Amino acid sequence: MQNIKNIIFDYGNVIFDIDFKIAQASFQKLGITDVETFFAHKAHNSLFDDFETGAISPAEFRAGIRAAANQPQLTDQQVDDAWNSLLIGTIQQNHDLLLQVKAKYRTFLLSNNNEIHYDWIINYLQATFKMNNYDDYFEKAYFSQHMKLRKPNTDIFEQVLKENNLNPAETLFIDDSPQHIAGAKKVGLNTLLMTEKPAQLGAFLKANGIL
Secondary structure, three states: OOOOOEEEEOOEOOOEEEOHHHHHHHHHHHOOOOHHHHEOOOOEOHHHHHHHOOOOOHHHHHHHHHHHHOOOOOOHHHHHHHHHOOEEEOOHHHHHHHHHHHOOOEEEEEEOOOHHHHHHHHHHHHHHHOOOOOOOOOOEEEEHHHHOOOOOOHHHHHHHHHHOOOOHHHEEEEEOOHHHHHHHHHOOOEEEEOOOOHHHHHHHHHHOOOO
16 A cells, blocks of 8 residues: 555454454343343443443453442353453464565554453463563564553554554554444544455555555
């Protein structure tokens, strides 16, 4: 793409497959009845925002799920398994693509995440790809629970831009969530809405002139 020197990637449903419907079904099995309003792609209970910004601990998050389900006897493992059912996986090809993009641009990862998902993902990467983290694939990987900020709020984008001395006019943000794209546009970032599955990331990047 013309004039683009830097790319900020989202993680879920850009690089790594996630499925909100599976998580909704898992929460329903725990006893949560209003899953469409409790947890969905475009909106959810404030419990999730608090967890993604590190405002509450994993123990407090689990307590919130128990309260929402009205099931105080649920074990930590039951809650974690339901929450982690969102996470599907990724493919080696996408890691190879990230290295190709990194060779041409300054690249960054910016993910709304949380401690339970993060630990699952790191264990998955180690077991499946012998990777310890994403340090080799991006100049820097940012996760909301470490930053105490989350997308689509403009302050999270502003921090990444400021810390890395990035010109928003020369920076592209790729995400699958329209509300996150809208937040990025407010700080002047160029944006692309990911409309394909992560398995099609290579074709998506080529179609948009990135590779």
